[in-house]
Amino acid sequence: MLNRRSFLQAATLLGCSAAAHPLMSTMTFAAAPGENRLVVIILRGAMDGMDAIQPYGDPMLRQYRRELSVGPENGALDLDGFYALHPELAPLMPLWKAGELAFAHAVSTPYRDKRSHFDGQDLLEAGTGNDLPFDRQQGGWLNRLLGQMPGVVSETAYSVGVEQMKILSGKAPYLSWAPRANLQLTPQAQMLLEHVYHDDPLFRDAARDATEIVAETGDQAMAGGGPGADAKALGQFAATRLNAETRIAAFSIPGWDSHAGQVATLTKAFERLCGSMLSLREGLGQNWARTTVLVMTEFGRTVRENGSAGTDHGTGGALLMAGGAIKGGRAFGDWPGLGESDLYADRDLMPVRDIRAYAGWAMHGLFGIERQKIEQVILPGLDLGSDPGMLA
Amino acid sequence: MSFGFSELAAIRLGFGLSPLMPPAPDVDALLAGVAHAGPLPDAMTTETARAMTLELRDTRRAREEDKSEANEEAFQIVNTRMGMVPIYDLRDRIARAVDDGVGFGERLVQFWADHFTVISAGSATHPLAVAFVDEAIRPHIGGRFEDMFFAADTHPMMLTYLNQSQSKGPNSPFVKNRPKMELGLNENLAREAMELHSLGVDAGYSQDDVRQLAELLTGMEYTANLGFRYRADVAEPGAETVLGKSYGGNRRGGMEDIRTALTDIARRPETARYLSRKLAVHFVSDDPGEDLVNELAGVWQETQGDLPSVYRVLATHPDLVTNLRKKVRQPFEVIVAALRALGVNGGRLADLDDKQLRRFFWGPMIAMGQPWGKPTGPDGWPEEAESWIAPQMLAARINWTMNMPRGLLPRQLPDPREMLISTFGGTQSAQLSWAVPKAESAAEGVALILASNDFNRR
Numbered sequence: 001m002l003n004r005r006s007f008l009q010a011a012t013l014l015g016c017s018a019a020a021h022p023l024m025s026t027m028t029f030a031a032a033p034g035e036n037r038l039v040v041i042i043l044r045g046a047m048d049g050m051d052a053i054q055p056y057g058d059p060m061l062r063q064y065r066r067e068l069s070v071g072p073e074n075g076a077l078d079l080d081g082f083y084a085l086h087p088e089l090a091p092l093m094p095l096w097k098a099g100e101l102a103f104a105h106a107v108s109t110p111y112r113d114k115r116s117h118f119d120g121q122d123l124l125e126a127g128t129g130n131d132l133p134f135d136r137q138q139g140g141w142l143n144r145l146l147g148q149m150p151g152v153v154s155e156t157a158y159s160v161g162v163e164q165m166k167i168l169s170g171k172a173p174y175l176s177w178a179p180r181a182n183l184q185l186t187p188q189a190q191m192l193l194e195h196v197y198h199d200d201p202l203f204r205d206a207a208r209d210a211t212e213i214v215a216e217t218g219d220q221a222m223a224g225g226g227p228g229a230d231a232k233a234l235g236q237f238a239a240t241r242l243n244a245e246t247r248i249a250a251f252s253i254p255g256w257d258s259h260a261g262q263v264a265t266l267t268k269a270f271e272r273l274c275g276s277m278l279s280l281r282e283g284l285g286q287n288w289a290r291t292t293v294l295v296m297t298e299f300g301r302t303v304r305e306n307g308s309a310g311t312d313h314g315t316g317g318a319l320l321m322a323g324g325a326i327k328g329g330r331a332f333g334d335w336p337g338l339g340e341s342d343l344y345a346d347r348d349l350m351p352v353r354d355i356r357a358y359a360g361w362a363m364h365g366l367f368g369i370e371r372q373k374i375e376q377v378i379l380p381g382l383d384l385g386s387d388p389g390m391l392a
Numbered sequence: 393m394s395f396g397f398s399e400l401a402a403i404r405l406g407f408g409l410s411p412l413m414p415p416a417p418d419v420d421a422l423l424a425g426v427a428h429a430g431p432l433p434d435a436m437t438t439e440t441a442r443a444m445t446l447e448l449r450d451t452r453r454a455r456e457e458d459k460s461e462a463n464e465e466a467f468q469i470v471n472t473r474m475g476m477v478p479i480y481d482l483r484d485r486i487a488r489a490v491d492d493g494v495g496f497g498e499r500l501v502q503f504w505a506d507h508f509t510v511i512s513a514g515s516a517t518h519p520l521a522v523a524f525v526d527e528a529i530r531p532h533i534g535g536r537f538e539d540m541f542f543a544a545d546t547h548p549m550m551l552t553y554l555n556q557s558q559s560k561g562p563n564s565p566f567v568k569n570r571p572k573m574e575l576g577l578n579e580n581l582a583r584e585a586m587e588l589h590s591l592g593v594d595a596g597y598s599q600d601d602v603r604q605l606a607e608l609l610t611g612m613e614y615t616a617n618l619g620f621r622y623r624a625d626v627a628e629p630g631a632e633t634v635l636g637k638s639y640g641g642n643r644r645g646g647m648e649d650i651r652t653a654l655t656d657i658a659r660r661p662e663t664a665r666y667l668s669r670k671l672a673v674h675f676v677s678d679d680p681g682e683d684l685v686n687e688l689a690g691v692w693q694e695t696q697g698d699l700p701s702v703y704r705v706l707a708t709h710p711d712l713v714t715n716l717r718k719k720v721r722q723p724f725e726v727i728v729a730a731l732r733a734l735g736v737n738g739g740r741l742a743d744l745d746d747k748q749l750r751r752f753f754w755g756p757m758i759a760m761g762q763p764w765g766k767p768t769g770p771d772g773w774p775e776e777a778e779s780w781i782a783p784q785m786l787a788a789r790i791n792w793t794m795n796m797p798r799g800l801l802p803r804q805l806p807d808p809r810e811m812l813i814s815t816f817g818g819t820q821s822a823q824l825s826w827a828v829p830k831a832e833s834a835a836e837g838v839a840l841i842l843a844s845n846d847f848n849r850r
Contacts, residue, residue: 178784183791192836
C-alpha cells in the first residue's frame, strides 16, 4: 500500500520535484461548512414500510395481512402502542430508546401510478416533481444542496460505493469511492503513472483522488464477505470520511423488491440496513451527535399481501430517520388509515406527505438553507409546509 | 506521431492492435470484417432458451412438490447452470472480440446490443438475453437499420423486458371477457421504441403517438410455456394513427402492420439524425462535430438506413483522426483490448475455470462500473468519459492491470518495450514512451501500458 510518505520517497528517488507534482498540492482544505452531517441511504427496490414499521394498532391491518406485519404477537417490537418494529430491525431498538431513531409513515415522492423502480428512484434522487420528463432531470438534490452551501470543496460530499449515486450528480464537485476499493501500486509504478497521466486532467485528477483516499482511509480489507459485510463496509467508510472533511454522504442498499417470500428477502435486507447504520454510528463516535441519517426508498408496497407471500409495488412508504441530531423515539406525521376509502387506488397506503419535505427541513436545520432556496432550487416546486420538528 | 489508417481504425473502430494478427489495411477490409460478427452455427436461439427456462421451472416445481434429495440435487444443477449463463456469455463475447482480426464487427455488436438494451431480471431469462444478441443484433449489423429495429423490438427478450407481453388492448375481446381483472395497455415498449430506439426524445411525437403505437403493438406475447405468439384476441381493435399515418384499418394484419409502422418510423429523418449522432458519439467524440453528424445522416437518409454505407462515412471522415483518444474505452473494451495487446488468443479463455472467470473478468467489470448485462435502465451504458473514470473505477482499472496479466500469463508476460510498439503502433504519448522502460519489472511495465490514459482511451 502506498502512503504519502513512501510516495514522497519515490518522488525523491526519481529526482522529481515534489512541489511541482499534482499530488502534493491538493490536500489543503477550505473551511468546512459547519459541523453538522447528513447521510442519505437509498433503499433500492421499494422497502415495504408497513412491514418495517408495523401499524399493528390499526385493526384493519389484519384484514390485509395474515403472514406479514402481524405486530408484537409475532415478535415485532412495540414502539408506542400503535407501531411496532420488525423483529429483524431489533438491532436498531437501542437507537429508538436513545431518541436516535424515528420514522414518518405514508410518505412518497410526487411519483404516481406507474410504479416503476427505475423512474421512482430517478425521481427520488432528482428531488423534482413530475413536471420534467425523467430523462431531462439532470442532477440530484444533494448536489444542488452543495450549490447552496458556503465553503464547499470536493471532500464535502461523498458518493460511497461502486455505483455513481444520481442523488449527488451535478455541477458541484464531490468525491466518490467504494469501501473495498484499493490501489495496488508500488511507489515506483505510482510515480510513473502520475507522470503518464500528467497532461490528462480526467485521469490525473481521478488517480489523485484515489491515491489520497487510499492514503487517508488505509486498507479497507475487512473480515468476512457477503452482502451484510458489504453494507457494514459502506457505513464504516462513510464514517471515516464524515469524521474528516465530509459533511454529506450518500450510498444505497439494494434488495428490497419483495414480490415473493418477503420474510426471507427482508431478513437479508434488514441485516444490511442495520449493519450499515450501526457501523456508521460506531465509526462516527462523538460525531454521531451531529449526524442526521435519512433512509429513503422509491415508494411503498401494496397494503395487501399477494399470492406469493410478498407484496407488490405501491405508493405511500416509510422514511426512517436516525442519528444523534434528531428528536427520535417517536413517529412523525399522520397515519392515513387502512379503511377501504383511505387507500390510494384501492391498493396502496395513501401518502400523507411528500418525503422531500422531511429532506428539505433537514437541510434547513442542518445547513441553514433558506426555505425559499429549498423550494425553488434544491427541491423545485415543493411546498415545504410546516416544520415537522424532527431535529433536536 | 506517425501512423496510418490501419492503426487508427484498429484503435478507434476495433479493440486495438494485437501482435498476433494484422489490422485491417483499408476501409474495404474494415467493412468486410463486419461479416465475421454474424451469428455462429452454435448461436443461442429462443427455442433453446425457452427449453432451458422450462427445465428450470420443472425442476423447481418438482422440488416443491416432493422435497426429495434427488429433486433438490436436480434443481441445484439446473439452477447453477442457469446462473452461470451470463458469466459464460461474457467469456464468449470477450473471446470472440479478442480473436476478431478487424474488431469493428464485434464493436458494432456492443454498440447495437447496448442501443437495444435488454436486461435479464433473473436466471430464468438469462439464456433469452443471449439469444437476443444472436437473433436480433448479429444478423443485422451489416444490413438495414429497419430490419434490426423490427427484430429487436419484437424479440421475446424485448417483449419480456419492456413488459409488452402484459400489454393488452383495452377493447380487445380478451380484456372485455375479463371485466374483473386489471388488464390493459402497457406503454413501456412503445415509448422506448420511439424515444430510445429510433426517433429520439426530441423528435416531435406526442403521448398520443405513444399510446397509438402501444395499441398497435398489442397482441405480441412471449411466455416460456407457449413461446412467441401473435394473439388477435389480445390486440386492440381498429386502426391506429402513429405520426399521422394510419395502420391496421378494418382488416388487422397482425405482425405485418407492426412491421410497416416500425419501418416507417425507422425511415423518418429524425431517426436518421438521432442514430447518426449516436454513432458519432460512440465512435468519434462525446461531442461530435455537426459536419460529421450531417454527413452520416445524409447518407443514412439517401440509403434508407443501409448501415455499411453509414459506417463508411464514419471510417473515412477526417474527424476520426482529429478526435483520436477523445473517447474513453468502456470496461468491456479495455478487457478485450488488453488481452489482444498481451498477445492472448480467445481460446485461452476456454481453459479458465469459473473462479478464474469471476476473478479476472466478471468481478473486475463490476468494480470498473460495468456489471455485465446489468446497466441501470433501458437507456444502456453512458457514453461520457466522466462516467467511467471516477476514482474508484480508475483504481479498479489500475488494479486489474497489475493483477490480471500476472495471474493469467504467469510466465509469458511480453517485454514491455516491444509491447509498447505492438500496442500503440506509434500513437502513444511521449510521457508513456518515457515511463515504460523505467518500470521496475516487466509486470509493472505491462501494467503501466494497460493502465495508461493512452490505452484507456481510443
